[in-house]
Amino acid sequence: MINKFNSPILPNKENILGILGGGQLGKMIAMAASKGGYKTHLYCPKGDNPAETVVNKVTHGDWDDFDKLVEFSNSVVCATSEFENIPSKSLELLSNKTKVIPNSVVFRCAQIRSKEKEMAEKSGFRTPKWYLIKNTDDLIMASKSMGFKGILKTNSLGYDGKGQIRINENSNLFEIWEKLGSVECVLEEILEFKREISIMYFKSTDESDGFFPISENFHENGILKKTIAPAILDLNAEKELKTKTKQLSQNLGLYGIIAVELFELFDGNIIFNEIAPRPHNSFHWTLNGCDNSQFDILVRTICGLPVKDVKSNGKWEMFNLIGNFEDTVDHLYDDQDYITFLYGKKETKIGRKMGHINHRIT
Ligand SMILES: Nc1ncnc2c1ncn2[C@@H]1O[C@H](COP(=O)(O)OP(=O)(O)O)[C@@H](O)[C@H]1O
Ligand SMILES: [Mg+2]
Secondary structure (H helix, E strand, C coil): CCCCCCCCCCCCCCCEEEEECCCHHHHHHHHHHHHCCCEEEEEECCCCCHHHHHCCEEEECCCCCHHHHHHHHHHCCEEEECCCCCCHHHHHHHHHHCEECCCHHHHHHHHCHHHHHHHHHHCCCECCCEEEECCHHHHHHHHHHCCCCEEEEECCCCECCECEEEECCCCCHHHHHHHCCCCCEEEECCCCCCEEEEEEEEECCCCCEEECCCEEEEEECCEEEEEEECCCCCHHHHHHHHHHHHHHHHHHCCCEEEEEEEEECCCCCEEEEEEECCCCHHHCCHHHHECCCHHHHHHHHHHCCCCCCCCECCCEEEEEEECCCCCCCCCCCCCCCEEEEECCCCCCCCCCEEEEEEEECC
């Protein structure tokens, strides 16, 4: 767990902020840091890294290149990450050399679905019925007890719906097990939900904290397609959700930002899905919909600047630009009210997030 910090990190020549991961989230963290006068140093493996164009310095290295990680951590006053799957050994090494926010306990929890669910349950959340699956015997037993209906998800390294397969009574469980790489998994009950929502909590190293308004999310094939925010929730349900989210964050010793993905059932119950201790796609609308975006707030929290609840300036929608998006989206460049963000990725791939559009509804 990190120490409390007495004085804020202010922008000056010595105070360079470290960013782990060179994707679009890293890019938008760096842009927010730059807006606040901070210099940034990016660490990421070589590749198609959108963040490289907007940082002050880049170190290319693999996540297990300890020499390069040490060199990087010696050059920054603190580091944050857009990438939650940094190996724990590397995170520990970084944490010994510089302040890493969020801390490694948070990352470990977010990396392993079974740990994440246990921590959520401990914090008062309900989760879908789930089983830890270590081999095909476990899978057969658990599937039986769920009536051969569920989602098998790899216990780690899944994102954007990758690393998960739905099962039914006709599924060949052995084939599915192999298709997911014969690795530890969780089998989850498939929930019939009214809608998907997400909440974002943040806490500065000066101990102040707050929430963004809640987002309502629409997925297609496991990948976020659209968000509408703020989502209106029953007042008591919102209060309870915030209490549990704070409890979870407290249990993890969180500083920085954390998104919690949830399912709202038809009876009003809210069920935990997963956490992301970093900027989250479902809060990209805050780039235009709030005075401080999730990236601005992340920078404030890691630098120990005071924070408070963030309000929205109206109702917003956000569309993701996925894969070959040009022919599938209206108002790409023809209407300035549809604010287009392109991440500048060199290669377009099916299911790859290439950019997003923010649009004010009211
Ligand atoms: N137990 C479930 N019941 C119904 N839908 C689910 C369940 N788990 C996941 N999904 C759907 O798949 C999407 C992606 O799953 P998630 O567990 O969030 O994985 P990822 O790490 O890829 O985001 C969810 O946002 C939801 O739309
Ligand atoms: Mg998810």
